[in-house]
Amino acid sequence: MLQVESRDGASHVVLEGELTIYQAQDLAQQFLPLLDKDESLVVDLSDVSDIDSSCAQLLMLARRHCQARGHQCSLVNHSQPVIDVFETLGLVSWFGDPVVLPGEQGSGRRTQSGQTEGESA
Amino acid sequence: MSMEAALQTYFTEAREMLEDMEAQLLEIEHQDADALPETLNAIFRAAHTVKGSASLFGLDGIVDFTHVVENLLDRMRDGDVGVSPELVSLLLRCQDHIATLVDETEADGEVSEDSRILSRALIVELGAYLDEGAGSASDTSGLPAAGKEVEQAHDYPEDENDDTVDNDCWHISLRFGRNSFRDGMDPISFLRFLENIGTVRHILILDDWLPDLADYDPEDCYLGFEIRFMSSATKKEIEDVFEFIREDSDIHILAPYSRLSDYIDLIESMSEESDRRIGEILIECGALTEAELAKALALQAAAEEADQSRRLGEIVAQDDDRLTPVVDAAAQKQTQMRDAINRKQKSLRVDADKLDHLINLVGELVTAGAGTFLQAQILGNAELIESMSKLNDLLEEMRDASLKLRMVAIGATFSKFQRVVRDMAADLDKEVDLAITGADTELDKSVVEKIGDPLMHLVRNAVDHGLESSAEREAAGKPLTGTISLNAYHDSGNIVIEVGDDGRGLDPDKILAKAREKGLVGEDQQLSRAEIFDLILRPGFSTAEQVSNISGRGVGMDVVRRNVIEMRGRTEIDSAPGEGTTIRIILPLTLAIIDGFVVGVGKAAFVVPLDVVQECVEFSEVDQTERDGQTYINLRGNVLPLVNIRHRFGVQGERPKRRSVVVVKAEGQSVGLVVDRLMGEFQTVIKPLGPVFTGLSGISGSTIMGSGEVALILDVQGLVQQITRGERTAANH
Numbered sequence: 001m002l003q004v005e006s007r008d009g010a011s012h013v014v015l016e017g018e019l020t021i022y023q024a025q026d027l028a029q030q031f032l033p034l035l036d037k038d039e040s041l042v043v044d045l046s047d048v049s050d051i052d053s054s055c056a057q058l059l060m061l062a063r064r065h066c067q068a069r070g071h072q073c074s075l076v077n078h079s080q081p082v083i084d085v086f087e088t089l090g091l092v093s094w095f096g097d098p099v100v101l102p103g104e105q106g107s108g109r110r111t112q113s114g115q116t117e118g119e120s121a
Numbered sequence: 122m123s124m125e126a127a128l129q130t131y132f133t134e135a136r137e138m139l140e141d142m143e144a145q146l147l148e149i150e151h152q153d154a155d156a157l158p159e160t161l162n163a164i165f166r167a168a169h170t171v172k173g174s175a176s177l178f179g180l181d182g183i184v185d186f187t188h189v190v191e192n193l194l195d196r197m198r199d200g201d202v203g204v205s206p207e208l209v210s211l212l213l214r215c216q217d218h219i220a221t222l223v224d225e226t227e228a229d230g231e232v233s234e235d236s237r238i239l240s241r242a243l244i245v246e247l248g249a250y251l252d253e254g255a256g257s258a259s260d261t262s263g264l265p266a267a268g269k270e271v272e273q274a275h276d277y278p279e280d281e282n283d284d285t286v287d288n289d290c291w292h293i294s295l296r297f298g299r300n301s302f303r304d305g306m307d308p309i310s311f312l313r314f315l316e317n318i319g320t321v322r323h324i325l326i327l328d329d330w331l332p333d334l335a336d337y338d339p340e341d342c343y344l345g346f347e348i349r350f351m352s353s354a355t356k357k358e359i360e361d362v363f364e365f366i367r368e369d370s371d372i373h374i375l376a377p378y379s380r381l382s383d384y385i386d387l388i389e390s391m392s393e394e395s396d397r398r399i400g401e402i403l404i405e406c407g408a409l410t411e412a413e414l415a416k417a418l419a420l421q422a423a424a425e426e427a428d429q430s431r432r433l434g435e436i437v438a439q440d441d442d443r444l445t446p447v448v449d450a451a452a453q454k455q456t457q458m459r460d461a462i463n464r465k466q467k468s469l470r471v472d473a474d475k476l477d478h479l480i481n482l483v484g485e486l487v488t489a490g491a492g493t494f495l496q497a498q499i500l501g502n503a504e505l506i507e508s509m510s511k512l513n514d515l516l517e518e519m520r521d522a523s524l525k526l527r528m529v530a531i532g533a534t535f536s537k538f539q540r541v542v543r544d545m546a547a548d549l550d551k552e553v554d555l556a557i558t559g560a561d562t563e564l565d566k567s568v569v570e571k572i573g574d575p576l577m578h579l580v581r582n583a584v585d586h587g588l589e590s591s592a593e594r595e596a597a598g599k600p601l602t603g604t605i606s607l608n609a610y611h612d613s614g615n616i617v618i619e620v621g622d623d624g625r626g627l628d629p630d631k632i633l634a635k636a637r638e639k640g641l642v643g644e645d646q647q648l649s650r651a652e653i654f655d656l657i658l659r660p661g662f663s664t665a666e667q668v669s670n671i672s673g674r675g676v677g678m679d680v681v682r683r684n685v686i687e688m689r690g691r692t693e694i695d696s697a698p699g700e701g702t703t704i705r706i707i708l709p710l711t712l713a714i715i716d717g718f719v720v721g722v723g724k725a726a727f728v729v730p731l732d733v734v735q736e737c738v739e740f741s742e743v744d745q746t747e748r749d750g751q752t753y754i755n756l757r758g759n760v761l762p763l764v765n766i767r768h769r770f771g772v773q774g775e776r777p778k779r780r781s782v783v784v785v786k787a788e789g790q791s792v793g794l795v796v797d798r799l800m801g802e803f804q805t806v807i808k809p810l811g812p813v814f815t816g817l818s819g820i821s822g823s824t825i826m827g828s829g830e831v832a833l834i835l836d837v838q839g840l841v842q843q844i845t846r847g848e849r850t851a852a853n854h
Contacts, residue, residue, distance in 0.1 A: 021302045021303075021305075021307070021340065024302070024339040024340055025339050025340060027339070028337070028339035032334060032337075035334065052307050052309060053302070053307045053308045053309050053342070053344060054302045054307075054339065054340065054342070057331070057342070057343060057344060058339060060326075060328055060331060061331055061334070061337055064328060064331060065333075065334055085309060088309055088312050088313060088324075089308065089309065089312065089324070089326050089344075089346075090323075090324035090325055090326040090346065091326055094326050094328070
């Protein structure tokens, strides 16, 4: 589900597999304690095969908690399923992390939604 | 007059006014400049009366909308806004919409939510023209420059222009319930489903309820969303998306162009959040502009000061005492106008049921009269016979007069198609004229009501498929403007209604090929031209290569055929390639009573409708020639096919020495009916045959004679058709 590695004064967390309501409880137990370490957090989402609103909400909580303490909490390497869910929920602009657009197929649609986000920001 | 009755009168009057308005609107485009002001006046008056009377009854839904239409009409009257085809189309749509509002108000006592939304959308469209006019006039408020007292009385509470938020999207506020995740209700699925019925223009996720780490339960849902949603769906359809979470979640849906006050309600209903916060959310998500929010909050504050529960319009109306005398004057003026309208009306409204009852009674009376006359003849009392014949004359007049009560000119039905043709021509980008003849042909009201649908299909089909595109017409050397003709006339006890076009005409080969392909006609089956044309009225048959949104799906034309047959009528199609198509609907006048000519065969009596009888001649078997099983006689040099009633209906009994031929004419074809006896004229009340006999050909009904005997009424058209068809079959062999 997740692997943690501490380097350069930040926790690098790699989330993996399905992150849905069925994993929410476990994920919270493993992930939330990292927030108490009082250092910045980098969350790698490249191996997330599925995510739902409950786990997205967990990431929101993490972001807000870190910010309140003056730490960074950045999400990186969004996988396609993550991008899809974030776009549907309006989370791309909420997090404001750079999202690397996948090339080729579907790139037109993403550019478009990226523009919409840009306008509203 | 009770309030209820007065209201009923209003609905009837309003509909008349709206029909009038439609007719005048359609005239505008064809009028020269001189007549225009008068027409505009008439349209304005119609709208004004509809609105004025509605306000007397407090029908706000109608008043609010019609008021804006009236403003624009007033502008047009003053020449501030020019007439254009687009504007006329818009006004026609508004007129339709007012009619819908009137219908809904009558049915439910109020205007539906969907109609309110449409009202707002139309008002925005109207606003564009009002603004255009405002540029040239000194008055910039978007209201008529000719500010009459009457108008001003309504401006405060009704004017929606200032109050409507300039947002063409739905606004959806969602606050998911705590247990949504546990119940399997993931917001993602709802948002994705929403995409099926429209486009999410903007979505804003709200983190306001996310708790601190200590209070966080990973299986609780703390999410909220504000969504700008572009869709043509109805409010109900959008609500249905969220049906499963309705109970636990907080859902607010605001229509496009909602009033500012609706947003105020929304802000107030979000009790957990501060008003300011909600306002900011609405701005952030693009539902409101900053100025609109400021206005809303100011209005809200003012409203709270005055009275928390009162709404915007009421506040203005109630607080302004100056308005009272103006409102009174308005009411008085409206009463005067109503009086004027009442004086103009010379007609009387009668319930259709009462009329039917009267006609039934008259029918019975005629039968009873005939019976009594027969008795008088048997008694041989000359004075009684004389007074009975006088009575019968009167009964006859009474019958005619009472039947006329039900007769209405077909013109009103025809003129409805002006609009249909106009709208369709615009949609299809064709130029089409509608030529109406025989508009004052009268037919039974029940027929008029039923003929509307079939005619609509035929007219639409003629415009869509019958007429070529302008380019094709030009290439064929025809006038660019196509003509659709509607015609009605009486023909021997029938009414004939024709729908014609001067378009491309029907191609018999193409139709036949298509019918064979669809298995409607066998490969080796030979059909006459008329029979081939008749195929286009078959279910599932459409020659249109492309299915347009107007017609061509193969439904519709068979509906025409079915409806016509239900009315005891039939259809005929004439067509010449390149010259056009005429579809003829031939209907009986559906008179409950006909003048009949009674003939006897054996012991049975048959009634022939008198108006098809041409003459009676003596029959001699010697003159008769036979060919292919069909007998003919020579009638003054013309071939007259015969129908032997005795054979046709299998009547038993001795054949008398002397027999007669009744020459009848239908569909331009004369036929001789061979009968035993001629029994004279008889007024006949048609009794329909029971369902058992529906398949029976050659008989159209039955009647009870004065003597109490039953006589069958011959379906002369049907008999003539059988003969002509028989001839054709013979010719094909």
